[in-house]
Amino acid sequence: MPRKGMRSVFMKSSSPSPSNSPSRSSTIPPLSPRHTFSESLMEENIEIAQSLITKWDSNSQLSEFSNINSLFNGDRSEARQYLNSVKDLQTAMHYFISHNSSSENLVRAQFLMQTAMKRLEKEFYRILSTNRESLDPESVSSRGSTISSLSDFEEDLEDELRTAGESISEVERVSMAAMADLKAIADCMISSGYGKECVKIYKIIRKSIVDEGLYHLGVEKLSLNQVQKMDWNVLELRIKNWLNAVKIAVKTLFYGERILCDHVFSASASIRESCFTEITKEGAMTLFGFPELVAKCKKSSEKMFRTLDLYEAIINLWPEIESIFSYESNSALRTQAINSLVKLGDAVRTMLTDFESSIQKDSSKTSVPGGGVHPLTRYVMNYITFLGDYSEILADIMADWPLTFQSPLPESYFPSSDDDGPFSAISVRLAWLVLVLLCKLDGKAELYKDVALSYLFLANNLQYVVNKVQSSNIKFLLGDNWVAKHEEKVKQYAANYERMGWSKVFSSLPENPKAEISPEQAKSYFKNFNAAFEEAYRKQTSWIVPDPKLRDELKISVARKLVPLYREYYENHRVGLSRECGSESLVRYAPENLNNYLSDLLYGNGGGGSISSSSSSSSSPSRSHGRHGR
Structure with a gap:
C-alpha cells in the first residue's frame, strides 16, 4: 500500500470513536509507538526553533533586541543553537512532507524557515560589510595555508583561537571568526534551499572590494584607440604601474578572493565557481587585456624592453593564474592572458626584425x-x-x-x-x-x-x-669560443694597423743596421727616419684607441720592434756624423726617447702635431710627458 494510504489509515484511526462503536483494540491495529514518537519529536523541534527564531525576528514584537544586537556577536553559543535549530526545523519539514504534507506543522515550519533565512541573510550581510578590513584579500591570502584547515562553525573553532593565543593578531582572530561565521551561514542557507539569497549579497559586496582594490592599483579599462594615442612616456608609466599591479592583483587580490570564496561556499562547487567568476571576471579581463593593447601599438626599438617586461610578468605569474582561475567558467580569462603572451611575442619578433633592418639601413x-x-x-x-x-x-x-x-x-x-x-x-x-x-x-x-x-x-x-x-x-x-675567435680577429686588425701605419718608418732604416755604409748614406737614413717618424707621430697623436689594454699593446708592439732596430743603427752610425756640421739636426732622436714619443700616441688629443728637436746626446725627452703618468 502506498505510504499516503498508510498515513490516511493512521490519521483516521487516531480520531475519537463513537461510544457505540466496537472497542478500538478489537477493530483496528494499535498505533505505532515509533510513529508517534517521531511526530512528537518533530513538533518539539519546531517549538524549539520557534522560540529562537522569534527571539531574533526583527519583525516580531516579541523580539527584544534583534534590531540592535547581532546573533553572531559576543557569546556565539546562541548562534550555534540557532543554526542547529534551523537544521532541526529542516528535518521536521522533510518529515511532514513525507508523512503528512497537509499538516499545519508543515505550514508553521515553512513560515519559521522563511523568517530564519531573512535573519541569516541579514547576519551574512552584516558580517561581510563590517569585516571588510579583516576580510580584505591581502589578509586572507597571507593566511592561505591555514585557512584550508580552519574549523567549521563549531566549539572547536573557539578552542583553536584560544590555542593560537598571542601567535595571531586581533585582526587575524576577527578574520578567522568572520570566515567561520560566513561559512556556517552559507552552509545553512544552501542546505535549506536559500543559497541564491546569500550568494547575491556575497557577489555584490566582494565584487566592490575587488574592483576597489584594482582601482587603487591603478588598473583602468582602456580601449585600443586610447592606448595607441598615448605618448610613449605616458604609456611607459602605465606599463610600469601595470607591472607592479599585476603581481599584487594575482598574488594577493585574486588569490585571497579565491581562498575566501572556496572557504565560505565549500558546500557547493557550482556556487563557488559562479561567485568567484562573477566577482573577478571584469577586473581580471581588464588587467590581463592591457598587455595585448600595448602589443598592438606601433612597434619601435625603444619599446622592446617594456614589451619583454610585460611578457616576463605574465609568464612568471602563469602558474598562479592557471591555478586561481582554474574553473571552466574562467577559461576566457586564461585565454586572454595567453592571447596577451602571443601578441607580445609577435611584437618582440617584429621589433627584432626591425632592429636588424635599422642596422643594415x-x-x-x-x-x-x-x-x-x-x-x-x-x-x-x-x-x-x-x-x-x-x-x-x-x-x-x-x-x-x-x-x-x-x-x-x-x-x-x-x-x-x-x-x-x-x-x-x-x-x-x-x-x-x-x-x-x-x-x-x-x-x-x-x-x-x-x-x-x-x-x-x-x-x-x-x-x-x-x-x-x-x-x-x-x-x-x-x-x-666565439670570444676567442673575435679576440684573434682584433689582433689581426691591430697587426694590419701596425704594418700599414709604421711601414714607412721601418723601411726608412737599413735592413742590416750594422752594415758599413758611407756618411752620405747614413745622413740619408737619418733624414728619412726623421721624416717618416714625424709624419707617423703627427697622424697618430690624433688617432684614438679607447680601450687602455689594446692601446698599450699596440704601442708596446711598435716599440719592441722599432726601438731596438733604431738603437742598433744609432749606435753604429751616430759617431761617424758627430764631427760634421749640423749633425744635431740629422740625429734628432736618442733611442731612449722614442718610447716617450710613442707614449703620446693613440689618445686622440691631437696636441702632439709637432716634435721639438733634441740633442743626440740627450738622454731625456725634449717635451713633457707627465700627463701620461711617466
Missing part, C-alpha cells in the same frame, strides 16, 4: 674622428647586452622562430654548432645581429683615406664588441 657617411668607436657600435651593443638580460624570455619567444640564411656563413661568427640547448635559438639570433653590425662597420671603415686608420677603426670597434660580450650575459650565450 644605417647610411651615415661621417667617419668617427681618430678611428674611435662608432655610435652605431655603442647603440647596437648596448641594445644587444640588454637583450641578454632577457635570455630566458627570448629563448621562449624564439623557440619556434629559427633563423634562416640564403647562403652559408662562416662558423666563426656563430656559437658552436653542437650547442642544441634551450638558448641555441637566441644565441644564433644575437650572434647574427653582431655579424650584421660588423659587416656594416666594414663598410664604414672604407670612409677613412688612411688604410692604417681604417684598420685601427675596425680593431677599436671589434674590441668594444668583445668587451661588451665579456661583461654581460651575452658571453654565456655566445660562448668562450
Whole structure:
C-alpha cells in the first residue's frame, strides 16, 4: 500500500470513536509507538526553533533586541543553537512532507524557515560589510595555508583561537571568526534551499572590494584607440604601474578572493565557481587585456624592453593564474592572458626584425674622428647586452622562430654548432645581429683615406664588441669560443694597423743596421727616419684607441720592434756624423726617447702635431710627458 494510504489509515484511526462503536483494540491495529514518537519529536523541534527564531525576528514584537544586537556577536553559543535549530526545523519539514504534507506543522515550519533565512541573510550581510578590513584579500591570502584547515562553525573553532593565543593578531582572530561565521551561514542557507539569497549579497559586496582594490592599483579599462594615442612616456608609466599591479592583483587580490570564496561556499562547487567568476571576471579581463593593447601599438626599438617586461610578468605569474582561475567558467580569462603572451611575442619578433633592418639601413657617411668607436657600435651593443638580460624570455619567444640564411656563413661568427640547448635559438639570433653590425662597420671603415686608420677603426670597434660580450650575459650565450675567435680577429686588425701605419718608418732604416755604409748614406737614413717618424707621430697623436689594454699593446708592439732596430743603427752610425756640421739636426732622436714619443700616441688629443728637436746626446725627452703618468 502506498505510504499516503498508510498515513490516511493512521490519521483516521487516531480520531475519537463513537461510544457505540466496537472497542478500538478489537477493530483496528494499535498505533505505532515509533510513529508517534517521531511526530512528537518533530513538533518539539519546531517549538524549539520557534522560540529562537522569534527571539531574533526583527519583525516580531516579541523580539527584544534583534534590531540592535547581532546573533553572531559576543557569546556565539546562541548562534550555534540557532543554526542547529534551523537544521532541526529542516528535518521536521522533510518529515511532514513525507508523512503528512497537509499538516499545519508543515505550514508553521515553512513560515519559521522563511523568517530564519531573512535573519541569516541579514547576519551574512552584516558580517561581510563590517569585516571588510579583516576580510580584505591581502589578509586572507597571507593566511592561505591555514585557512584550508580552519574549523567549521563549531566549539572547536573557539578552542583553536584560544590555542593560537598571542601567535595571531586581533585582526587575524576577527578574520578567522568572520570566515567561520560566513561559512556556517552559507552552509545553512544552501542546505535549506536559500543559497541564491546569500550568494547575491556575497557577489555584490566582494565584487566592490575587488574592483576597489584594482582601482587603487591603478588598473583602468582602456580601449585600443586610447592606448595607441598615448605618448610613449605616458604609456611607459602605465606599463610600469601595470607591472607592479599585476603581481599584487594575482598574488594577493585574486588569490585571497579565491581562498575566501572556496572557504565560505565549500558546500557547493557550482556556487563557488559562479561567485568567484562573477566577482573577478571584469577586473581580471581588464588587467590581463592591457598587455595585448600595448602589443598592438606601433612597434619601435625603444619599446622592446617594456614589451619583454610585460611578457616576463605574465609568464612568471602563469602558474598562479592557471591555478586561481582554474574553473571552466574562467577559461576566457586564461585565454586572454595567453592571447596577451602571443601578441607580445609577435611584437618582440617584429621589433627584432626591425632592429636588424635599422642596422643594415644605417647610411651615415661621417667617419668617427681618430678611428674611435662608432655610435652605431655603442647603440647596437648596448641594445644587444640588454637583450641578454632577457635570455630566458627570448629563448621562449624564439623557440619556434629559427633563423634562416640564403647562403652559408662562416662558423666563426656563430656559437658552436653542437650547442642544441634551450638558448641555441637566441644565441644564433644575437650572434647574427653582431655579424650584421660588423659587416656594416666594414663598410664604414672604407670612409677613412688612411688604410692604417681604417684598420685601427675596425680593431677599436671589434674590441668594444668583445668587451661588451665579456661583461654581460651575452658571453654565456655566445660562448668562450666565439670570444676567442673575435679576440684573434682584433689582433689581426691591430697587426694590419701596425704594418700599414709604421711601414714607412721601418723601411726608412737599413735592413742590416750594422752594415758599413758611407756618411752620405747614413745622413740619408737619418733624414728619412726623421721624416717618416714625424709624419707617423703627427697622424697618430690624433688617432684614438679607447680601450687602455689594446692601446698599450699596440704601442708596446711598435716599440719592441722599432726601438731596438733604431738603437742598433744609432749606435753604429751616430759617431761617424758627430764631427760634421749640423749633425744635431740629422740625429734628432736618442733611442731612449722614442718610447716617450710613442707614449703620446693613440689618445686622440691631437696636441702632439709637432716634435721639438733634441740633442743626440740627450738622454731625456725634449717635451713633457707627465700627463701620461711617466
